[in-house]
Amino acid sequence: MASRSTPSSRRAPGRPVGSVTRGTTNPNRLRRMDRWIAATHGAALRRAEAPVAVDLGYGAAPWTAVELLARLRDAAPRVRVVGIEIEPARVAGAKPYEREGLSFRHGGFEVPLDGGARPALIRAANVLRQYDEEQVAEVWARLCARLAPDGLLVEGTCDEIGRRHVWVALGPEGARTVTFATRLGSLERPSDLAERLPKALIHRNVPGEPVHAFLRDFDRAWAAAAPYAAYGARQRWIRTARALAGDWPLVDGPRRWRQGELTLPWEALRPVG
Template identity: 80%
Template sequence: MVSRSRPVGAVTRGTTNPNRLRRMDRWIAAVQGPALRRMGAPVAVDLGYGAAPWTAVELLERLRAAVPRVAVVGVEIEPERVAAAQAYVRDGLSFVRGGFEVPVDGEIGLIRAANVLRQYDEEQVGAAWERLCGRLAPGGLLVEGTCDEVGRRQVWVALGPEGPRTVTFAARLASLSAPSDLAERLPKALIHRNVPGEPVHAFLRDFDRAWATAAPYAALGVRQRWLRAVSAIASDWPVVDRPGRWRQGEVTVAWDALAPRR
């Protein structure tokens, strides 16, 4: 039994909208689904779901399509939000008060923390990551990132119990003028590092150049332009996913290639 101590963390603004995290959810179901299915009765945590529980409800629906036995627990530090969410409780979905200590029983196969760390200082991110990763079961995944208010642009870091693994950039391609538009949605660990001399800045610069070079492919549709640009940067950067994911408006890069320089 997990000890229910004083919640660790601060109250977020709570802004949320239906379908805001659909790109992140789609990626989680595809990438983490096999590991969750190997667990007996996996638990997925929606940490800091906000003023309304839409994201937790949607996470359950999307994960259950890939992992029928998964249960979702929404965790919020604000007691009024937890009380309001009780109206949405059903089989496989519950809500508790808590923070980074994640007061949830069971085998935690996923913690999703979207738009939670953005309000913290960069220096606080490492400790938060470590604490959250410490709550994961073997094979578990922490997905921590940021998106805009309607979910058209999202960037997230995926971490295992050992630490950060990858960074994923995802967008509604029709809304994108250049890949560097995603810079404003970089997670807290990277957003202040988008300056000359830092790897993430170099990556976005190269991505923009590849996007410009691929401009003729726009005549075939924005997806074809994206595919061509991602294929080009994959020759210089450790892109870890394949065209099937690129077609979704995504690209995933190894964390070590973008990690901040100390």
């Protein structure tokens, strides 16, 4: 979609906010994001009295919402998942998969929940790719305003089978971190992740932008760590992360690095201008 109108300006009265996505989905596509959410946000979900997690724009099939419920309940047994889709036919197709703790409804960026409930988590994966970069800030602000006080928005992009993924984590106050995640055995060099940068960053991978400098340094550290490949891709990744930490403010450590992840503050990669 090439329109530069905002999601709000495209909304007819009483209709959901947003546009229909391609709907591409596969089982286990979002497993890396789900594992990270469970590990980093599980405690907040457990503290919540009646935590609701939203799978926003789950696509043509409900697999990602079904899997999100299973993975989050390992960390927070009382969590409920609501899959929200702007395409009514997709909601109808998902209804047979409803069960205790899992429901589906028609909606968009307004995130309609019973009683105006505020979600403890909104996951929006591969949703904003079709939007213009200029629209991202408005969508982020709208979704963050719907969060519970201790809530989290995770917005990002991955490939079709979930080998490579980059996402931004946001709280009610705005963007917090950027995470790069990959199946290490499939990685030739870290800058291969550039094609999965979220919409807020993908057009900023050019000289003079922080994300471009980071991916350049990431590749250099990966190349310097080549001798560690003899011990496996995981050891090479960990060594690469240790080297990067000398110049970039990484916010995670070896426990997450071992999962093929690496996280930085949003401020370190925020676009210039």
